[in-house]
Amino acid sequence: MIAVVGAGAFGTALAISLARDGRAVTLLARDLRGMDQTRRSPKLDVAIPANVLITDDATQLQSAECVLMAVPAQSLRRVLETHHDQLANKRIVACCKGIDLETLTGPVASISATLPDATAAILTGPSFADDIAAGLPTALTLACADDTAGRALQQTLSTANLRLYRTTDTIGAELGGALKNVIAIACGVAIGAGLGDSARAALMTRGFAEMQRLAGALGADPQTLTGLSGLGDLALTCTSTLSRNYRRGLALGAGDQIDAAATVEGAATSVAVTDLGQARGIDLPVCTIVASLCAQKISVETALQTLLSRPLKEE
Numbered sequence: 001m002i003a004v005v006g007a008g009a010f011g012t013a014l015a016i017s018l019a020r021d022g023r024a025v026t027l028l029a030r031d032l033r034g035m036d037q038t039r040r041s042p043k044l045d046v047a048i049p050a051n052v053l054i055t056d057d058a059t060q061l062q063s064a065e066c067v068l069m070a071v072p073a074q075s076l077r078r079v080l081e082t083h084h085d086q087l088a089n090k091r092i093v094a095c096c097k098g099i100d101l102e103t104l105t106g107p108v109a110s111i112s113a114t115l116p117d118a119t120a121a122i123l124t125g126p127s128f129a130d131d132i133a134a135g136l137p138t139a140l141t142l143a144c145a146d147d148t149a150g151r152a153l154q155q156t157l158s159t160a161n162l163r164l165y166r167t168t169d170t171i172g173a174e175l176g177g178a179l180k181n182v183i184a185i186a187c188g189v190a191i192g193a194g195l196g197d198s199a200r201a202a203l204m205t206r207g208f209a210e211m212q213r214l215a216g217a218l219g220a221d222p223q224t225l226t227g228l229s230g231l232g233d234l235a236l237t238c239t240s241t242l243s244r245n246y247r248r249g250l251a252l253g254a255g256d257q258i259d260a261a262a263t264v265e266g267a268a269t270s271v272a273v274t275d276l277g278q279a280r281g282i283d284l285p286v287c288t289i290v291a292s293l294c295a296q297k298i299s300v301e302t303a304l305q306t307l308l309s310r311p312l313k314e315e
């Protein structure tokens with residue numbers, strides 16, 4: 001049985017995809033909200049197959065062969081601690097994208113620090129929950145430092161429509177997924193403020209340079225950043241209004257009200273990344289500006305002038 005912790009949009013979509021492919025799945029919800037009766041998620045337009053056990057009983061995790069953690073990055077450590085006894089020596093796959101504000105580390109490090117006997121992995125890459133739930137073709141990165149465990153997880157979690165590529169570079173995979181959200185907010189701001197598609201292309205490219213700089217300094221393989229979990233997800237998230245990060249940027253750029261209840265991972269991650277950059281002396285101008293914009297410390301006009309007035313340099 002595969003367990004999914006977190007019955008939000010992504011956790012439910014993964015559960016649906018795996019179950020449709022014939023796997024037995026347990027979906028652990030913090031709040032059932034009648035999902036076990038209606039067999040529907042308020043966040044998806046697809047019925048949940050019968051071979052998904054929807055429950056709020058965490059003891060069900062005990063019999064799982066692997067556990068997917070589909071909760072927001074800033075909640076991951078707390079949820080791992082809460083279910084420590086059920087998860088202690090299992091294969092745990094983070095399905096979130098972000099950097100923990102307190103530890104300034106990614107989801108894989110959070111798993112290893114909380115559950116030293118577990119095998120930690122991350123599933124990340126370009127994918128909207130709606131697309132996965134609808135059975136549309138999707139390709140993701142499965143990163144696990146233990147290649148034997150990674151190969152087994154790749155087989156267990158790939159389905160007819162969900163194709164997983166494998167790497168042992170967990171740092172590169174998780175940083176790509178975390179940082180692309182920050183750049184997507186910047187791109188949304190540019191479009192929301194009417195700065196045009198050329199400005200967005202510039203932000204995507206210079207933002208990608210920041211992703212490569214930080215990830216390289218933290219030990220990532222540069223090639224990982226050009227794969228699905230980096231460039232692939234950057235392309236999707238910076239160009240689609242299905243992205244909550246991009247939509248947060250659109251609202252900030254246009255001066256519209258923001259949806260404070262939405263899971264927008266790039267907002268907290270921009271702060272974590274700014275701290276990491278400062279601590280290591282790495283220049284991250286776009287990420288730093290996004291942190292200030294999200295905290296509404298500066299105007300879009302100031303953000304623009306700050307970026308445009310930087311010294312001219314070699315590419």
Ligand SMILES: NC(=O)c1ccc[n+]([C@@H]2O[C@H](COP(=O)([O-])OP(=O)(O)OC[C@H]3O[C@@H](n4cnc5c(N)ncnc54)[C@H](O)[C@@H]3O)[C@@H](O)[C@H]2O)c1
Nearest residue numbers: 006007008009010011030071072075096097127128129263
């Ligand atoms: N939605 C997508 O299209 C998508 C795609 C790829 C990756 N992701 C990633 O998946 C992660 C989750 O996103 P989502 O879209 O499912 O968000 P969501 O807001 O739809 O759901 C988050 C779920 O986490 C649960 N949760 C939050 N804090 C919790 C806690 N302390 N204890 C227990 N449960 C808790 C919530 O109850 C909710 O069910 C994010 O990191 C996101 O980047 C999402």
Ligand SMILES: O=P(O)(O)OC[C@H](O)CO
Nearest residue numbers: 125126127243244245246
């Ligand atoms: O809605 P977002 O911005 O969290 O994006 C969802 C996925 O991360 C896209 O790959």
